[in-house]
Amino acid sequence: MTQRLGKLAAKKMMFFILALSLAAASVSTIAVRGLVNAAEGVELPSFDIPALSAEHQSSPLPNVIVVATGGTLAGAARNGDKTNFQSYSAGTYPMADLIAQLPVHKSADVSSYQFGNKGSGGYTIKDLYDLSLAVDAALEIYDSAVVTTGTDTMEEIAYFLDLTVRSEKPVVVTGAMRPWDVIGTDGPANLYQAIKVAGSNKTKWFGTVVMLNDVIYAAREVTKTNSHRNDTFDAPMFGALGYVDDPAVRIYRAPARALKAGKADWASPFDLKTISKDSLPIVEIAYNYQAAGGGAIRGFVEDGAKGIVTAGTGAGGISSAMSTARTNAIRDQGVVFVSTTRTGSGSIYGGSGNTIAGDNLNAQHARMLLLLSLAFTNDVPTMRGWFSTFGTQDVEISVDENTVLSASVEEPAIEGPAELPSPEPTPVSGEIEPSPSAEPTASPETSGPAAAPETSEPTASEPAAVEPVTAP
Known part of the structure; x- marks a missing residue:
């Protein structure tokens, strides 16, 4: 009898332990999914990246692969009019044909992979997910990569690659302002020079750079400034990283992340191999102007935007x-x-609750960083940390393991409890929403009795004005 009772007790204890284990596993899974929208067994795309030819394997020159997406560089003038700079069909010529028309490259062996062939604005965020993985796959074989894109959204594509490509090898984005087959086209020169930059290996550990018109820029800093001119790209606050001329590639400064070369924190937090492309959220941009209405924000939210x-x-x-x-x-x-x-x-500081300061990222760059942040976490303080570290890119110099020299002074973080609902949006309790920023001399605007008053965005010497928000 005693033995039977002992066995029964042992069975009950085993069931109890099993139940506890299952409960713990469920809690762990829920916790992980609450922070990271990664699904187990993510189905990743495959790419038919060409193998190195025997000739290239035996060559002393570096191997550069051109990953082509189309754009103006591969464009054909309409009606065969070689003087028509603005009317053309983007993404017409295959990259292999364009490379064949270049002089044999003096400083690199060149191959190509045709990822796509259309204008830059025709690519979805899911396409960029595939493009980033294709570039990483190519860099497992080749020494460096050139990515050709249209210039309309080149800065966004380049920054997405900068945030997601895992390889430290050079990635150089280029394109053209005039189609390939018109007089005075910039396409062949830009392609040739981008290959030179990639093959030089001088931008290894820089992340993604953009090179057009013989000027090299960091992807985080560059923007298109003119609708037609060949020198349209610029980095307003920072300037160029360097230049490429006939005899040489010259680098005169490095982006901050290059100072972390060889360290674990060089890579971004955004490893696309750990998430499904279906987890990439909708993120939009709302533009302010005199007496702007709130309809854009309301419409974006109604359409399912998780970030704005x-x-x-x-x-x-x-x-x-x-x-x-x-x-x-x-x-x-x-x-x-x-x-x-x-x-x-210009830089933006402060922010609290569910509002994050974008530092000196322009709106289109900030959108890419927010989109990826929302794909990888539901925790707003974590996102804020990514914006203030990887997104801000302050210069820090490590003298030794005990000494780090920083070029900036951190201002105190203004935090409020903030976590996104998961998996379905629900009212958030205890949120703190900052007051909107305004120019110091501006008078508060009103848009009716229900309008919230305008106050100043927090600065280093002025605490944030916040209003508690409770769940209905």
Whole structure:
């Protein structure tokens, strides 16, 4: 009898332990999925990257692969008019044919992979997910890569690659402002020079760079500034990294991440192999202007946006109507906002709750960083940390393991409890929504009795103005 009771007790104990184990595993899974939208067994795309030829294997020159997506560089003038610079069909010629028309490259052995062939604006975020993985796959074989794209959204494509490509090898994005087959086209020279930059290995550990018109820029800093001119690309606050001339590639400064070469924190937090492309969220940009309404924000939220970047006036200011719409979007749907400026340059500071300061990222760059942040976590303080570290790219020099020299002074973080609802949007309790920013001399705007007053965005010497928001 005693023995039977002992066996029964042992069975009960085993069931109890098993139940505890299953419960612990469930809690662990829920916790992980709450922070990272990665699914087990992610189905990754495959790419038919060409193998190195026997000739290239025996050559002393570096191997450069051109990953082509189309754009103006591969464009053909309409009706065969070689003087028609603005009317053409983007993404017409295959890259292999374009490379064959170049002089044999003096400084690299060149191969190509045709990822796609259309204008840059025709690619979806899911396409960019595939493109990034294709570039990494190519860099497992080749010494460096050139990615050709259209110039319309080149800065966004380049920054997406900068944030997601895992390889430290050089990635150089280039394109053209004039189609390949018109007189005075910049396409052949840009392609040839980009291959030279990639083959030089001088941008290893730089992340992705952009090279057009013989000027090299960091992907994070570059923007298109003119609709037609060949020298359209610029980095307003920072300038060029270097230049490429006939005899040489010259690098005169390095992006901050290059100082972390060989270290674990060189790579971004955004390893696309750990998430499905279906987990990439909708993130939009709302542009502020005189007496701007809140309809854009409300419409974006209704369409399912999980994040919105505001391109504000001055130091990131938005109108009272936009501010009210932002407050409601945070309170009701847990939407995350990033503040940037529409001025073209300048830094944004402060932010609390579900509003994050975009530093000196322009709106289109900030959108890419927010989109990836939302794909990898639901925790807003974690996103804020990514924006203030990997997104901000302050210069730090490690003298030794005990000494780090920083070129910037950190301002105190203004935090409020903020976590996105998962998996379905629900009202968030305890959110703190910052007041919208405005120029110091501006009078508060109103858009009716229900409009929220405008106040200043927090600065280093002025605490953030916040209003507690509770769940309905």
